[in-house]
Amino acid sequence: MATELKLDSKLDLAFERTTSLPVEKIWKGWTDPETLMKWFCPKPWKVTECRIDLRPGGEFYTLMQGPEGEIVPNNGCLLEVVENKKLVWTNMMTQDFRPMVTDSMGFPLVATLLLTKTEKGTFYQAIVRHADEEGRKKHEAMGFKEGWGLAFDQLVDLMKS
Template identity: 30%
Template sequence: MSNPYELVIARTFDAPRELVFKAFTDPEHLKHWWGPKGLTISVAKFDLRPGGIFLYSQQSPGGEVLWGKFVYREIVEPERLVYTNSFSDEEGNTVRAPFSPTWPLEILNTLTFAEHGGKTTLTMRGMPVSATEEELETFKEAHDMVRKGFAGTLDQLADYLSKV
């Protein structure tokens, strides 16, 4: 039985698995597509290893800056990537989401990359870590919003992959 709080997003890309995996694990790729459409991504720190961190900022056209981070847990190239994702300050300290006082502090993300006939299916599973009941409900209620946001981000990835 599936967990009602877990968010699952799957998308197939017209690109080999190694390239799709690299797009998620190389800052030179990530900065071109990661994040909401219209925001500029800057990589402050990138350390791809278990316990390592990807610290980045996203700047809106109006100049607002949001910080985020991944803390890597597992890296199995090119098939699996596991990390926690959270909002942060510029030093990498975890902070509350600016849009909700009940958004979970950390989301555990498990990404799997499966190749079939030169195309790669990415399956992303997200689940709050050590969340309160209220935080779990907030995350569950936001599933549609998060899916829409990731649809835009993954559209940017598909476009980027078609050019590299």
């Protein structure tokens, strides 16, 4: 199942999984703030605030808290919303496409979530595009694949319960 986006190995990171859950449950996990707060960070991190205005130009905001009290705000803007199929956001803008001077992660990105309905559930793809190699390397070193994997497992467990 190929992605519709051309990936650049120097700039992009990708995460793929399959699950028996229907796309509607994965979509709800990503778009309902109360649900997202329960799974979005690999434990022991947690999301203490979340706002999602589900429309192009809408806010996508999470406030993450680490086990030692670290606070990481993530401000973003939704760029594309296709129900049960595609969610695209960036940390380079805030709501209503307002450019931001800086971002909380330390590197600009555009993230795309693609959900494909399969006979047995959902094929899940997350693609994060970075402005430069330094940003991609920094994101990878933060544990991109491990973190997205743990968070995905938490999402699946939550939505199965």
